[in-house]
Amino acid sequence: MFGYMKHVGQEWNEKMRESPKVVGASVGIITPLVVLLMFSESLRSVVQFCWQCFFKPFTSVTSNNNQQENLEQFYKSQAKLYDRTRGVLLQGRETSLKLSLSHLSEKKGNVWIDVGGGTGFNISQMALLTNLDTTFDKIYLIDLSPSLCEVARKRCKEHGWKNVEVICGDACDFEIPEESAQLITFSYSLSMIPSFYAAIDHAVSLLDAKNGIISCVDFGVTNESMLVGRTNTLGGLVNRHIPWLFRTFWRLWFEFDKVFLDPARREYLEYRFGTIKSLNCYNYKLGKIPYYIWLGCNKDHEQHLQARFVELAPTSPYLAPITTSASSNAQPMTKAMIAALENSKKGLPYPSLFYQKEHWRVYYDEVNPEYSQFKNSYIYAFTWEDPREDVNILNIQPEDTILAITSAGDNILHYATLPNPPKRIHGVDLNPCQGHLTELKLAAIRSLSFTQLWQMFGEGKIDRFNNILLNKLAPYLSSNAFQYWFENGTKTFDPNGAGLYDTGFTKWALRLAKWVFKVANLTDEVNMLCKAKTLEEQRSIWDKKIKPVLFNRVVGKILVGNPLFLWSALGVPRNQAKMMGSSTLQYIIDTLDPVIDNSLISDDNYFYYLTLKGRYSSRSCPDYLKEGGFKSLSRESPESPLDRVRLHTDTLKDVCERLSKKTVSIAIIMDHMDWFDPQGTDVDEEIQALWLALNSRGRVLLRSASKSPWYIKNFEKFGFSCKAVSARYPGKCIDRVNMYASTWVCQKISTASQSNNRRLSSLDLENN
Known part of the structure; x- marks a missing residue:
């Protein structure tokens, strides 16, 4: 057919040269023929692929019980063109290889078994990622199809791969001379193995128990009803549920080609191995075909x-x-x-x-219904509280154990960058995504260069984020955090987008500031404010240009005083808003105006520099984004302060109850107490939990939107001595942020009154 079309095309070209009049009449016919001539080989491949995969199965009326004959019947006529036709269909193979390579404990001397390796495509892709001769002592390609194995052997010869051996054999019982392998891969092969359980069991027997990695990328469907009782083994639920229509259609469609998308194959993998990483994806180019990428290890003897x-x-x-x-x-x-x-x-x-390789993230069960309120997003992309003031007030020492609200992790990292950091830092946040963000920062410090760290969290943008995620960051992230950033990271850190700090609820505060300054034609003045070299210069720019617009009564009434805006943009809940006083606008004026005389935005107040510019500068940024801080944090384990961090995804009360009694010396709970309902009992239960977790001289540092927080009396009745270490008055600044009306230190009194002890015992019994 294609030869005939070529012949017809040549005749038409000759006629066109002979008679120009024919050109106009025939152009509509000649153009598609020319295209066909140019791409005849590719079109032939596509036609054969479509015939084999979509039409031929319907012509088969008999069933063959010999798996090798079935495979040959399917692959023999398309073996040579297999790789040209599978690029769009078999997505995720390169991703799976990158993920596998990044998780190998040793980067040399490994044994790799590629089960169902077919034409050797995986090996050629791995050769683009690493030096095969150095990384692997031996590579075994296992496939049951002689035709595909023949193509693989030819490929090995062409590339000169001396350490690759092609074995035409069954995935359930092939043999290798080595005792074990450090990497075993299944690439769109498990769904075509009838006795998949035997193949997986065989992989268990061959995988290095201590350092081995097994990976699988394949089609597959699952739904939430299949997850009962084992959600904590899966490494995250992002996109795990496949809607009924897609589950049913694709499963039936692929069964015509004897490719089985039933969930049993993946479930058995997740039963026989421990899950290190897990991704649930869709092939959007071909009708949203569901596929997954999974990485596992020996479930009983893995090194961590x-x-x-x-x-x-x-x-x-x-x-x-x-x-x-x-x-x-x-x-x-x-x-x-x-x-x-x-x-x-x-x-x-x-x-x-x-x-997981790192122990930063403390176990949590992500099906907790309390997490649903956050809608799979963090609220804070950056932390507002001033950690430098925390250190000044508390005089943090190396023997301290700190319990702090995680937020975006900037405060936790500040404590870790101290010359003599505390021996343990517990970050607590009920929002799992705040933990994901902090994990990403920890992983970036551990695995990236300072330049890359700065791009990600100084500028909030970096090119090819997913490539960095797979090759460098992934081994240091929990599977849950990895899923989140694989799904959201490229958009979040897009170099052509707004960047990290235009995400979360707090993005609305930055967007509002940018919009107001643009409408008022103050963009140049804002840039001048962020470059001011003296406090006098800073005050002059503020008073003459910016302050009159920002504190306009209309702006204050419509935006700043709006409860919806307070929560969405600034993260201020209703209970806290009530503590700000009668005028929210006046509260904001008392917050911002004194800051201008207190610290230079250009080099000492990164909180407001970020708000105004949407990024940090090298002079105005958190300490972990300065070279000195980065060096202190990125020291090799066990000396790195990062090893002292633990991230809890739970309520403060629950974490305090599960920490050993009297082991915490400092609790830094930000403005957390402002969120409570004064009429409820939650505040007493939390204070009790704090009292039990703190040691004999333990202290709680808290901030409040009120100069006289209503819950201070609750602390006192539980055996705390409370003191306002700073209070904000008009024109006075209590720290670089100045967002709160007061800062308090509640000191635990080791000899609490007998009545307080009786109250604690009573509450203990009630809670249990």
Whole structure:
């Protein structure tokens, strides 16, 4: 057919040259023929592919029980053109290889088994990522199709791969001379193996128990009803649920080609191995075909398990145990230990968080209904509280254990960059996405250069984010955080977009400032303010140009005084807004005006520099984004202060109850108490939990929108001595942010009154 079309095209070209009059009449016919001539080979490949995959299956009326013959019947006529026709269909293969390579413990001397490796495409792609001779002592390509194996052997010869051996054999019982392999991959092969359970069991026997990585990329469907009882083993639920229509249609369609999308294959992988990373994706180019990328390890002997269990020991002062009652002598348990024991009884792998390289993220179960209120987004892309003032007030020492609200993690990283950082820093936040953001910062410090770190969190933008995520950041992230950033990171850090700091709820504050200044034609003045070299110059620009517009009564009434705006843009809840006084606009004036005389925005107040510019500058930024801070944090383990950080995804009350009693010396809870309802009982329960977690001289530092917070009396009745260490008055600035009306330190009194002790015991019994 294609030869005939070529012949017809040549005849038409000759006629066109002979008679120009024919040109106009025939151009509509000649153009498509020329295109066909140019791409005849590609079109032939596509036609054959479509015939084999979409039409031929309907012509088959008999079933062959020989798997090798079935494969040959399918692949023999398309083996040579296989790679040209699978690029669009088999998505995620390169991603899977990058992820696998980045998680290998050793970068040389490995054994790799590519099960169902077909034509050797995976090996050629891996050769683009690493030196095959250095990274792998031996590579085995296993496939049951002789035709595909023939193409693979030809490819090996053409590329001169001396350490690659092609084995035409069954995935369930092939043999290799080595005792174990450090990498085993299934690339769109598991869905075509009838006895998949045997193939997976065979992989279990071959995988290096301590350092081995197994990965799989394949078509597959699943739904939320299949997740009951094992959600903590899956490494995250982002896109895990496939809608009924897609589940049903694609599963039936692929079965005609003897490709099975049933969830049993993936579920058995997740049962036999521990999950390190997991992604759930769609092939949007071909009708939203669901596929997944999964990375696992030996579920009982993986190298990071021992360290994880050591941290969970009942004697640990860091991830401590909650008792069953106030007077019980029973063995205490953490949530993580409880989950691990329950999984072990069922024969399930441990929770996915147990298999992660870093121990920053403390175990949490992401199906907690309390997380749904955050709608899979963080509120704060940056932290407003001034950590330098925390250090000045509290005189933080190396022997301190700090419990702090995580927020965007900037405050936690500030404590870690101190010359003599505290021995442990617990970050607490109920919003999982705040933990994901802080994890990303920790991973970036651990794995990236200072230049890349600055691009991500100084400028809020970086090119090819997903490539950096897969190749460098992924091994240092939990699977849950990895899923989140794989889904959202490219858009968040897009060099052509607004950047990181235009995300979260707080983006509205930055957008409002930018909009107001643009409408008022003050953009140049704002730039001048951010470059001012003296406080006098800063005050002059502020008073003459910016202040009259920003504090306009109309702007204040419509925006700043609007409760919806306060929550959406500034993260101010209704209960806290009531504590600001009768005039929200006056509160904002008292906040901003004194800042101008207190610190230079250009080099000492990164909070407002970011608000005005949407990014940091090298002089005005958090300490972890300065070269000195980066060097102190990125020291090799076990000396790095990053190893002292733990991120809890829970309520402050629950975390305090599960920490060993009297192990926390400092709790920095920001403005957290302002959020409580004065008529409720939650505040008493939380203060009680803090009292029990703090040591004999433990202190709580808090900030409030009120000079006289209503809950201070609650602290006092539980045995705290409370003092306002600073209070804001018109014209006075209490720190670089000056957002709060007062800062308090509540000191635990070790000899609380008997009545307070009786109250604590009573509440203990009620809670249990």
